[in-house]
Amino acid sequence: ALGQAFGVKVLVDAVTGDGSTSLAFALLIAATCATLLFEVAGTALWATLNERMDSYIQQRVLTLTTAVPHIAHHERPDLADRISMIRGNLGELQNSVTFVVDGLNMLVSGIAVLAVLTTVHPLVLLLLVLAGLRVWASGRGARGILTATEKSQAKTRLAGQLEEIAAAPRYATEVRVSGLAATLLDRILTLRAEARRETERAAARGLALRLATGLAYGLAYGGILTFIMNRAIHGHGSVGDAALVLLLSVQLEGLAQGVAGQARGMAGTLRVVAHLMWLTEYSGQEQAHIAHGSPPASLHRGIELRGVTFAYPGAATPTLRDINLTLPAGSVIALVGENGAGKSTLVKLLCGLYPPTAGEILIDGQRLTDIAPDAWRTRVTAVFQDAVRYKLPVTDAVGIGLLDDRQDIQAVHAALHRVDAERMIDSLPRGLETRLGKGFAGAVDLSGGQWQRLALARSAMRRDPLLRVLDEPTSAIDPESEVALVRQYTRGDIQGSANGVTVLITHRLSSVHLADLIVVLDNGRIAEVGAQQDLIEGSGIFAELFDLQTAAYRTGEPG
Numbered sequence: 001a002l003g004q005a006f007g008v009k010v011l012v013d014a015v016t017g018d019g020s021t022s023l024a025f026a027l028l029i030a031a032t033c034a035t036l037l038f039e040v041a042g043t044a045l046w047a048t049l050n051e052r053m054d055s056y057i058q059q060r061v062l063t064l065t066t067a068v069p070h071i072a073h074h075e076r077p078d079l080a081d082r083i084s085m086i087r088g089n090l091g092e093l094q095n096s097v098t099f100v101v102d103g104l105n106m107l108v109s110g111i112a113v114l115a116v117l118t119t120v121h122p123l124v125l126l127l128l129v130l131a132g133l134r135v136w137a138s139g140r141g142a143r144g145i146l147t148a149t150e151k152s153q154a155k156t157r158l159a160g161q162l163e164e165i166a167a168a169p170r171y172a173t174e175v176r177v178s179g180l181a182a183t184l185l186d187r188i189l190t191l192r193a194e195a196r197r198e199t200e201r202a203a204a205r206g207l208a209l210r211l212a213t214g215l216a217y218g219l220a221y222g223g224i225l226t227f228i229m230n231r232a233i234h235g236h237g238s239v240g241d242a243a244l245v246l247l248l249s250v251q252l253e254g255l256a257q258g259v260a261g262q263a264r265g266m267a268g269t270l271r272v273v274a275h276l277m278w279l280t281e282y283s284g285q286e287q288a289h290i291a292h293g294s295p296p297a298s299l300h301r302g303i304e305l306r307g308v309t310f311a312y313p314g315a316a317t318p319t320l321r322d323i324n325l326t327l328p329a330g331s332v333i334a335l336v337g338e339n340g341a342g343k344s345t346l347v348k349l350l351c352g353l354y355p356p357t358a359g360e361i362l363i364d365g366q367r368l369t370d371i372a373p374d375a376w377r378t379r380v381t382a383v384f385q386d387a388v389r390y391k392l393p394v395t396d397a398v399g400i401g402l403l404d405d406r407q408d409i410q411a412v413h414a415a416l417h418r419v420d421a422e423r424m425i426d427s428l429p430r431g432l433e434t435r436l437g438k439g440f441a442g443a444v445d446l447s448g449g450q451w452q453r454l455a456l457a458r459s460a461m462r463r464d465p466l467l468r469v470l471d472e473p474t475s476a477i478d479p480e481s482e483v484a485l486v487r488q489y490t491r492g493d494i495q496g497s498a499n500g501v502t503v504l505i506t507h508r509l510s511s512v513h514l515a516d517l518i519v520v521l522d523n524g525r526i527a528e529v530g531a532q533q534d535l536i537e538g539s540g541i542f543a544e545l546f547d548l549q550t551a552a553y554r555t556g557e558p559g
């Protein structure tokens, strides 16, 4: 465009008898061709770079978050807000390519336009200063909006979670039956409106600043243009110069607006880049502390907890206090206690999902914190009450319990057999090939108990775990089947070859009595440890619980 404007100037000068018309035509044709070429090549380059940047960033965020060996970053609000900012603004990072390409383009064009214009009169440089002010105002406004967005991130996250509950097929039944849909929607809209109010206020402040600097620029622009035109009219410069100023000043205004827009976008990008850099550093720091030790091939003594105390990140009081406990190799331990006693927390610590706040966990005498988390997890298998419902063909939904063997049909069959799930699969329309879950053609949904049995089969893929966690994995399975299943574990049919420890959490005492050892947790402390008979004969929590449940079975009412 600069070449085109310069071509017009030479043409006007030639027409008024001051230059060469052929040079003017040559300039005009060359400049038009160059503009078209840059446009085509630039668009193609932009599209390719954008696509690559998008997939790179998605992959980078996932790699960084999954490389952290624990899960605290999902639970600490400050960390969760930052990660949510990155995930919610991936587009900003993707735009960075656009900003770099367009920004460079504008910078080069701007310098060239100004260089040409100052040859007409140096006063034009004042526009540069004012354009700089507009850029600053734009950036500042955008930063204000981002700060407001960050402040309201907790509300945005909560609204997102409620939206998922309102929309996910899994929760549709409960939401409909309880008539919650309207209330949920109302809450979501309120949260979104509260979050928006903050950003709208910041946006209004930014707009006022942009209007003020824009007005100053407009006044100066008009004044300078009038001044130069006036000079040309009065013979202090060629008519071509006046045409050049007229044409380029339009372009300069376009550039000033463009750069201001870039500054707004760039401010957003830089903020998200700062969060991404923080995530990179956080992930790096957490990984730097990762141990490299290997777990033992099999257990001889067992797993020992010594003075283990644990408080969740940000919690005022510990959830577990001074736990001293030995889980003998090859044994099945039943972990019992009221809701909130700390049972799931204890097994999460054993899985290495959180390090203890104080004390240590020893695996055959080796500190768990000295074992590489990945290596430990290849020797751990866990089934939780709310196990993931993988919407995959049965073979995959079970096979992924041991990634190396996931296509091994024999191994999948064996795992299903161990948890007595073969009949259930045989009754499916396409057996192992049946696709599970709603919302896909030909897919079949399972009942809550059937999904749990499938999760047990997935866990049974692993034949040599040192630790097998069963955290209420049979809560949706009928008591009789649960007892039959637990018996499989206590008989060693599922246990595997490494003499590992099985920790079973259940509220049903009919299963608990099969365990080798019962551990009763009460308010984060160990209340009792022993065999069922010893505990029943005592006068502690377990005896009370036992009396209560047996009385309820006998009379049909709580004792």
Ligand SMILES: Nc1ncnc2c1ncn2[C@@H]1O[C@H](COP(=O)(O)OP(=O)(O)OP(=O)(O)O)[C@@H](O)[C@H]1O
Pocket: 075, 312, 313, 315, 319, 337, 338, 339, 340, 341, 342, 343, 344, 345, 346
């Ligand atoms: N991620 C978390 N962040 C903060 N506190 C938590 C977290 N998870 C659990 N807690 C708290 O820790 C305490 C123990 O919870 P935990 O899930 O270990 O109990 P539980 O014995 O397994 O209970 P239940 O029988 O209901 O499953 C509870 O008071 C709970 O509020």
